[in-house]
Amino acid sequence: MLFSRAKNSRDRFQSQAEAVYPSLFGTALRLTRDREEAEDLAQEAIVRAYEAFDRFDGENFKAWILRILTNLYINKYRRKKRVGHSVSLDDEESSYEPVGLAEELPDRQLLDEMLGAEIEEALLQVPEIFRVAVLLSDLEGMTYDEIALATEVPVGTVRSRIARGRAILRRELERYAREEGYLKQES
């Protein structure tokens, strides 16, 4: 009886986890930028989620497990790694200008010219705290509230990080586009 109930719980967890695993692993890879570490991080998140499955509210499994993964990354992997772009409070709070006039910079065209790998590469150049927010919002479709919970910062900070992260991502994409000849070099 006890084992049967446990088996049902395991089956329910496994079917949901398997469905979201590609997203989970993709996010882990985009966070860690290292395949082996990403596999470890995703696996650790799966294990933690399984252990806490009885406390899952049944609402949004993907958001819940991504929250676990992000928390793990912030509290464990990032602390261990200490590489990549570090961002000071000044950087985070610095002002940024809007991207410019639509006719000056053809956003759609720029993005349409880009391949997936190039966007991925540009994304990896975005400092981590901004990248996490942009990833969870734009790729995983998490709400600002869910991102705030996952990253343990206020919603206002999430809003700021997303805007800032997209600005940096745009700069990286433009730089790349100029290098590849998609856009004319600035004089």
Place this chain on the structure above:
Amino acid sequence: MNREVELVHALADGEVTPVEEAEAKRLVESDPKLRAEFEWAKALKSSMVANCKPIANDEAWKRCVGRLDDLDRVAKAESFVGKWAWVFCGALLLMIFAGGIVSRTVGSRTVSSTQIAGLLDPTGAGLVDAKRAAPEVKTADFVSLSGFTPTSRITGYLDNRPFVRFGLRDQLGLGGLAVVMIQGADRIEGLDQPTSHAVIRAGRLNEVNAVTWPVQGNTCILFGERPTDELVALAQDMMK
């Protein structure tokens, strides 16, 4: 400017309150730069979704399933142990209890050296229980004291075994000797070194030489400030 830009991005994400929404829409309509920012945010979102796909990794997923299997096995084992813990504890207590009983019945024929340390005191203080009737120990069944002169006699119980202790003078009238007979014991801890006599064992009790020998399932101890050889010889005189 930061606030306006953030507001526009939040509008693109559908993350504005009704009050903010009105303001954000007004900004987007009135400011070309913010309109461009708004369009950029929307374009980037859809481009990211289109280009940055989830990444399948079947091997890694299989390893995850393996970890879950391990967790289940551990949980099952823990559940089993938890369920039957009281049985295991009961069995363990029973074994300890049974071990104690066996130890007292089977292994009780050995007397520890600490127990007999009190025998060195001629008064037998600490060994005589005034509330308990003195045991009857038939000395004649154990040893012959002919040729020795008893100077004292005490009886009592040593770990529930009846004993009798005689202070003695030898044939030359020299004192400082004592013989003890303990019923129901066949070994004295610490007195187990072989001597010239097959059944007599020797050793020291609190720095005093002593010899011991068995008699019909009981034990005699002779000790005093004498060399071991002399004690062995005196013991032989006492053996019946």
